[in-house]
Amino acid sequence: MNNVLKNGKKHLPVLLAFSFASMAFMGCSLNNVAxxxxxxxxxxxxxxxxxxESKLKRAIDDKAKAEPAGSIAQADLLIDLGNVYAxxxxxxxxxxSFKKASDLQHKDMKPQMLALTRSLxxxxxxxxxxxxxxxxxxxxxxALTIREDNLDAGAREIAESENSLGQLYFESHHWPESEAxxxxxxxxxxxxxxxxxxxxxxxxxxxxxxxxxxxxxxQAEPLLKWSFDIFQKTSGANSLDVANSxxxxxxxxxxxxxxxxxxxxxxxxxxxxxxxxxxxxVPVGNTCNNLALLYLGQGRNVEAEPLFKRSIAxxxxxxxxxxxxxxxxxxxxxxMLRRTGRVAEANVVMQKATSRVALQ
Numbered sequence: 001m002n003n004v005l006k007n008g009k010k011h012l013p014v015l016l017a018f019s020f021a022s023m024a025f026m027g028c029s030l031n032n033v034a035x036x037x038x039x040x041x042x043x044x045x046x047x048x049x050x051x052x053e054s055k056l057k058r059a060i061d062d063k064a065k066a067e068p069a070g071s072i073a074q075a076d077l078l079i080d081l082g083n084v085y086a087x088x089x090x091x092x093x094x095x096x097s098f099k100k101a102s103d104l105q106h107k108d109m110k111p112q113m114l115a116l117t118r119s120l121x122x123x124x125x126x127x128x129x130x131x132x133x134x135x136x137x138x139x140x141x142x143a144l145t146i147r148e149d150n151l152d153a154g155a156r157e158i159a160e161s162e163n164s165l166g167q168l169y170f171e172s173h174h175w176p177e178s179e180a181x182x183x184x185x186x187x188x189x190x191x192x193x194x195x196x197x198x199x200x201x202x203x204x205x206x207x208x209x210x211x212x213x214x215x216x217x218x219q220a221e222p223l224l225k226w227s228f229d230i231f232q233k234t235s236g237a238n239s240l241d242v243a244n245s246x247x248x249x250x251x252x253x254x255x256x257x258x259x260x261x262x263x264x265x266x267x268x269x270x271x272x273x274x275x276x277x278x279x280x281x282v283p284v285g286n287t288c289n290n291l292a293l294l295y296l297g298q299g300r301n302v303e304a305e306p307l308f309k310r311s312i313a314x315x316x317x318x319x320x321x322x323x324x325x326x327x328x329x330x331x332x333x334x335x336m337l338r339r340t341g342r343v344a345e346a347n348v349v350m351q352k353a354t355s356r357v358a359l360q
Contacts (some may be wrong), residue, residue, distance in 0.1 A: 078101035201226070246272075250266045
């Protein structure tokens with residue numbers, strides 16, 4: 001596949017706050033490492049990401065002391081830690097963890113060729129969330145090529161790479177390429193994992209989000225609703241998959257003027273994000289912005305204002321990779337201020353946000 005971003009026009013990221021469910025393929029390693037990884041997975045299933053992060057970091061430190069030259073076992077732990085960081089919205093930390101794992105796996109290329117694609121896939125998605133689209137495309141394409149060259153057609157790992165590239169092309173507004181990849185991944189997952197699997201729900205959620213962005217609401221709704229229902233069965237009612245799906249379905253309902261339905265979904269997503277990722281996490285900032293926009297559209301400015309302020313504070317604290325989102329939220333808040341005659345305040349809000357981004 002050609003590099004779409006290098007051959008076509010480069011676009012800015014989508015400013016709507018969609019969140020994609022992430023997937024991690026787990027490998028086998030030494031018994032003690034396997035136990036740590038299993039315990040961390042159990043913590044993640046309970047939405048205790050802080051505990052999972054702590055266990056993995058401690059295990060990585062222990063391995064580094066015992067094997068200073070690095071080992072594949074360390075890479076497995078680093079990949080898992082990268083996935084935890086990604087779930088928590090810690091994009092910088094996720095990128096660093098996946099990069100360290102990729103470097104270790106490069107040292108043992110032949111037997112670890114396919115294992116390398118796991119860290120490349122995670123690194124590519126982290127780059128995407130940082131707005132480094134061409135760097136993301138390069139590593140995601142590399143992972144896909146390795147998998148296509150070393151696996152049978154229709155393998156689940158190929159679907160994972162197609163889904164990841166589809167997300168990148170969605171974010172960079174290369175929508176025809178994104179749709180084609182999502183549909184290819186969906187077909188593979190339905191054959192290998194089942195039509196009602198979390199894997200299939202993940203891709204349908206992404207495809208529904210794409211249709212929403214294109215204004216194809218009638219095509220988006222059944223995909224987003226189906227994904228939301230499947231995630232509740234497969235991932236658990238309080239999982240991040242459900243929160244991501246609820247946020248996306250809420251966006252659709254907001255566009256359809258189904259305000260009560262949208263509000264309920266945003267609040268459900270917000271509660272899960274606060275519990276699983278922390279009250280000052282990036283996913284919380286995204287959903288606060290979306291809920292504030294809903295209230296703004298209803299003229300509920302008193303309720304919208306603290307949500308906008310909270311979202312701005314989160315993105316100011318988070319820094320670099322989410323700077324475009326900071327400007328987006330600030331723009332939304334400024335619009336509310338202007339509607340209420342507070343023009344001077346609106347100008348200050350926008351000037352502060354854009355000056356912070358210029359310094360990144």
